Amino acid sequence: MAQPSDRPAAYSAADAAPYTADTRFFGHPRGLSTLFFTEMWERFSYYGLRPLLVLFMAAALADGGFGFERTQASAIVGIYAACVYLASLPGGWIADRWLGLRRAIFIGALLITGGHLAIGLSGLAGAALSQTFFFLGLVLIVLGTGLLKPNISAIVGDLYPQGGARRDAGFSIFYMGINVGAFLGQLITGYLGERVSWHMGFGAAGIGMAAGLLWFWLRAGSTLGPIGQDIVRDPDPAVQARQEAKVRTATLAGVGIVALLFVLASLGIVTLDPVAIGGAMTFVLVGLAVAFFAFMFLFGGLTGDERKRVAVIFVLFVFAAIFWAAFEQAPTSLQLFANDFTDRTLFGFEMPATWFQSVNSAFIIMLAPVFAALWVGMAKRGIELSSPSKFALGLGFAGLGFLLMVFAANEVVRSNGTVLVSPWWLIVSYLLQTVGELCLSPVGLSSMTTLAPRRYVGQMMGIWFLAASVGNLVAGLVGGHVDPTKLEQTPAVFSGTAIALFVATLILGLMIVPIRRMMVGVK
Numbered sequence: 001m002a003q004p005s006d007r008p009a010a011y012s013a014a015d016a017a018p019y020t021a022d023t024r025f026f027g028h029p030r031g032l033s034t035l036f037f038t039e040m041w042e043r044f045s046y047y048g049l050r051p052l053l054v055l056f057m058a059a060a061l062a063d064g065g066f067g068f069e070r071t072q073a074s075a076i077v078g079i080y081a082a083c084v085y086l087a088s089l090p091g092g093w094i095a096d097r098w099l100g101l102r103r104a105i106f107i108g109a110l111l112i113t114g115g116h117l118a119i120g121l122s123g124l125a126g127a128a129l130s131q132t133f134f135f136l137g138l139v140l141i142v143l144g145t146g147l148l149k150p151n152i153s154a155i156v157g158d159l160y161p162q163g164g165a166r167r168d169a170g171f172s173i174f175y176m177g178i179n180v181g182a183f184l185g186q187l188i189t190g191y192l193g194e195r196v197s198w199h200m201g202f203g204a205a206g207i208g209m210a211a212g213l214l215w216f217w218l219r220a221g222s223t224l225g226p227i228g229q230d231i232v233r234d235p236d237p238a239v240q241a242r243q244e245a246k247v248r249t250a251t252l253a254g255v256g257i258v259a260l261l262f263v264l265a266s267l268g269i270v271t272l273d274p275v276a277i278g279g280a281m282t283f284v285l286v287g288l289a290v291a292f293f294a295f296m297f298l299f300g301g302l303t304g305d306e307r308k309r310v311a312v313i314f315v316l317f318v319f320a321a322i323f324w325a326a327f328e329q330a331p332t333s334l335q336l337f338a339n340d341f342t343d344r345t346l347f348g349f350e351m352p353a354t355w356f357q358s359v360n361s362a363f364i365i366m367l368a369p370v371f372a373a374l375w376v377g378m379a380k381r382g383i384e385l386s387s388p389s390k391f392a393l394g395l396g397f398a399g400l401g402f403l404l405m406v407f408a409a410n411e412v413v414r415s416n417g418t419v420l421v422s423p424w425w426l427i428v429s430y431l432l433q434t435v436g437e438l439c440l441s442p443v444g445l446s447s448m449t450t451l452a453p454r455r456y457v458g459q460m461m462g463i464w465f466l467a468a469s470v471g472n473l474v475a476g477l478v479g480g481h482v483d484p485t486k487l488e489q490t491p492a493v494f495s496g497t498a499i500a501l502f503v504a505t506l507i508l509g510l511m512i513v514p515i516r517r518m519m520v521g522v523k
Contacts, residue, residue, distance in 0.1 A: 019225040020159055028170050029159045031227065034219040035152055036174055040181035041212025042109065042148060045116055046084075046141070047361070048185030048205035051331045051354040052193040053077050054479075055339065064123075064198050066131065071480035074332040075274035078476010080138050081328065082281065085469035087146020089292075089462035090254065092154070094147065096459060098247040101151040101158075101228035102220055108151075109213040111144030116206025123199030132266045139262055143255070150461035155228040157449025157457070168446045172372035175442040176365055181208070183361030190354030232455050275477065282473045289317060289466055302453060308518040309451040312387075313460060315508075315515060317467045319391050320444055322504045324471020325478075326398050326497045327433055330357060332479020333493055334426065337405070340484050341412045343420035356426055363434035371438045387447045388515045392508045394440030399501030401432035402494050409491040417487050451519075 022029040025036075057073035059065025068076070095104035119137030122130050156174050160167035185208060193201025220228075233240050264270040293314050297307060338344070339353035378384050385393075408425035444464060452460030478497070481489040 019223070019227055020161055026173065028166075028173060029223075031159050031224040032156065032170055032174065034216065034223045035156055035159075036177035037219075038105070038109070038212045038216040039152055039174065040177040041208050041215065042112065042145075043178045043181035044185035044208035045112065045181075045205040045212070046145070046185075047182035047357070048189035048208060049116070049119070049141075049202060050077070050081065051186055051190060051335055051357040052198065052201050053080070054332055054335055055194070055353065056198045059198075069480075070336065070483055072274050074336075074480030075278045075476050077331055078328075078473050078479070079274060079278050079281065080142065081331075081472035081476065082278075082285070082469040083142045084145045085149070085465040085467075085472060086285065087142050088150040088465035088469075089146075089288075089459065090251070091146035091148075092150040092457075092459045092462035094247060094251055095151045095154075096232050096455075096457070098231065098244050098251070099147075100231050101155050102224070103229075104147040104151045105155075105228075106213075106216060106220075108144040108147030108149075109209065109216060111140050112148065113144075113206065113209045113213055115140030115142075115144060116202065116209050120199055120203035120206050122202075123197070135266075136262065139258065143258075150465055151228075153445050154449060154457050154461050155224065157446070158227050166376070167450070168375045168443060169372040171442040171446045172368050172375070172438070175438075175445070176368035179361040179364035179368070183358045183365060186354055186358040186361065190352045190357070194352040194354060278473050278477045282470065282477070285466065285470050285473065289463065289470070292463065296456070300453075300456070306453045310453070312515055312518050313448065313451050313463065315511065316387065316391060316444060316447060317463060319395060319504055319508050320440065320464070320467035321470040322500060323391075323395055323398060323436070323440055324468045325474035326402060326471075326501055327437060328468070328472045328475035329479050329493075329497065330360065330430075332476055333482045333490075334405075334429075334479075336479065336482040337409070337490065338423075338426055340482070341408075341417070341421055341490075342423055342426060344423065356423070356430075359427055359430040360434050360437070363431055364438065367434065367438055368442075371442075386512065386516045386519065387443055388508060388512045390439045390443045392505050392512065394436040394438075394443075395501050395505040395508065397432050397436035397439065399498050399505060401429040401436065402498040402501065404429045404432065405494040406491055406498060409494050413487050413491060417484055 019029055019031055022031070024030050025033040054070075054073045054077050055065075057066045057068045057076060058070050059067070061067045066073075091104065091108070095101050099107065115137040117137070118133050118140060122133035122137065125133045153174075156171060157167065160170055185205060189201040189204045191201075192204050261270070265272055293310065296302065296310055300306075300310075302310060335353065335357065338356040342353075342356070344351040344353065344355075375384070404425060408421050408429075411419065411421050445461075448460050448464045449457060478493055481493050483489060
């Protein structure tokens with residue numbers, strides 16, 4: 001396993017030891033509690049906003065929405081979510097080379113809070129400026145999440161320099177915090193958005209992010225100590241100054257390009273087609289991933305062992321992207337299925353459709369401690385599963401979840417759309433997908449921090465989120481095809497997804513042994 005000293009740091013292992021050896025947060029460092037609650041509130045805001053987007057944009061103007069076609073609304077959600085994760089790649093690089101992990105997280109939280117404020121105020125901006133404020137808010141959230149998301153996960157990894165099953169357990173607890181926020185956010189903002197007003201729901205999401213910003217600002221210094229404040233430094237101060245200047249210039253140039261495109265689109269000078277953009281972005285992002293890994297192998301200065309580990313990261317990236325392309329249909333195809341084809345009445349109360357988005361989070365909260373204990377218990381008995389084995393399980397369970405939805409969709413088709421199916425179809429599907437998620441996602445996060453060369457850890461976390469970016473794009477392009485006026489499309493969406501997942505499970509299963517050989521020595 002790569003040691004922490006592989007990344008030049010402004011502090012020694014002895015300086016960090018009181019913070020990494022601490023066990024006061026359920027047997028884990030107290031710093032994990034700081035990161036747990038910061039991420040919880042950030043996910044409260046993100047997941048609280050996300051399920052409202054497709055419903056809001058597809059709602060008629062008379063109902064307070066934008067009146068977009070479903071394929072357009074779903075594609076926009078996919079592009080937004082993809083850009084959120086895509087921004088993690090430069091976000092990790094900026095933190096590694098210029099800001100440091102902690103400063104990047106704080107600035108990111110500020111930008112996200114501002115983004116939610118813009119979206120919440122868009123309802124007061126008048127018809128002419130409403131969409132401008134709305135999409136400005138989405139852009140700010142994208143930029144802020146790019147700084148926050150990969151770097152907060154990287155600090156979690158730094159809390160466990162010893163690696164092993166304890167690190168996996170720590171990531172599972174961290175992942176539970178993500179889902180506590182997602183669960184509460186979707187319940188609160190979903191009810192406010194669907195039952196009171198769209199912008200009340202948006203505003204509630206912003207309040208959650210402000211709470212996360214305040215928590216991190218108050219707690220980081222006392223619980224993380226020096227962890228997350230270092231950057232990758234060149235021994236020569238002059239070279240270091242030039243490197244930081246290059247990062248600053250590139251960052252400002254990138255922000256300038258985004259601002260120019262936003263202004264041109266807002267003024268109507270450039271017309272954007274979300275479906276076409278989403279399709280093109282999918283090819284661009286896959287090409288970007290291939291180019292990044294090629295650069296790492298050719299010019300990254302990797303040792304032989306590091307090359308093998310980066311190759312494993314590439315394989316995990318491919319299968320993670322396939323998983324997320326299915327799983328991230330939750331706010332699009334599955335959300336629309338809940339809204340149009342599911343019986344949501346309970347004791348005379350019709351639940352908001354967005355509440356079904358909380359089912360996954362509820363299962364995560366219940367099952368994450370079980371899986372954390374399971375991985376540790378199996379390791380103690382000498383039967384620890386490798387990362388690719390867990391990935392294969394995750395893909396298989398997700399496939400079962402979508403296979404179940406094929407039967408539910410066929411019931412709708414047989415009734416010609418006149419029958420609302422039982423909510424248990426969605427609930428059990430989400431249970432199976434959740435089991436798959438717990439096998440794959442926290443293990444993937446942990447694998448990135450374990451396998452990545454320490455001087456590239458922030459960028460490798462960005463690559464992990466690039467897989468989610470590709471998956472979100474594909475999910476957004478697929479998800480808009482759930483439509484009451486085109487019933488036959490729904491079973492095709494779910495069956496195609498299930499087949500892709502089962503094929504991926506088989507292929508990865510055949511690769512487990514050679515991948516394990518490449519991971520020899522990795523804890």
